[in-house]
Amino acid sequence: MTNERICPICSKWFIPNKYRPNQEICSNLExxxxxxxxxxxxxxxxxxxxxxxxxxxxxxxKETCKERAKHWRERHQEYLKLYRQEHKDRYRLYMRDYxxxxxxxxxxxxxxxxxxxxxxxxxxxx
Ligand SMILES: [Zn+2]
Numbered sequence: 001m002t003n004e005r006i007c008p009i010c011s012k013w014f015i016p017n018k019y020r021p022n023q024e025i026c027s028n029l030e031x032x033x034x035x036x037x038x039x040x041x042x043x044x045x046x047x048x049x050x051x052x053x054x055x056x057x058x059x060x061x062k063e064t065c066k067e068r069a070k071h072w073r074e075r076h077q078e079y080l081k082l083y084r085q086e087h088k089d090r091y092r093l094y095m096r097d098y099x100x101x102x103x104x105x106x107x108x109x110x111x112x113x114x115x116x117x118x119x120x121x122x123x124x125x126x
């Protein structure tokens with residue numbers, strides 16, 4: 001069962017997120033960011049007068065700025081979410097390796113400590 005597809009941005013194979021089976025862009029942060037830029041461009045092309053129109057009205061200018069900042073935050077929230085998600089995954093992997101290493105070291109240390117000391121005892125057994 002493979003749902004692999006090619007990311008149109010980095011042209012790499014990727015497996016869509018199981019929560020987003022229709023994912024078209026790989027979860028690579030740069031690709032996700034690029035996708036958002038593309039969306040923004042597309043939207044601006046579809047609304048060429050949006051900013052010009054608003055900019056002409058001084059009274060609403062502040063509002064527009066606020067709105068724009070809000071839009072920006074909303075757009076980037078997804079980006080930040082992705083970033084955090086990726087970061088969390090990396091952190092989890094890091095911790096997993098770290099703990100595995102830690103346990104191994106601790107075990108090795110314990111084994112060493114419980115090993116019979118190389119004293120006269122072993123000679124007696126012989
Ligand atoms: Zn990609």
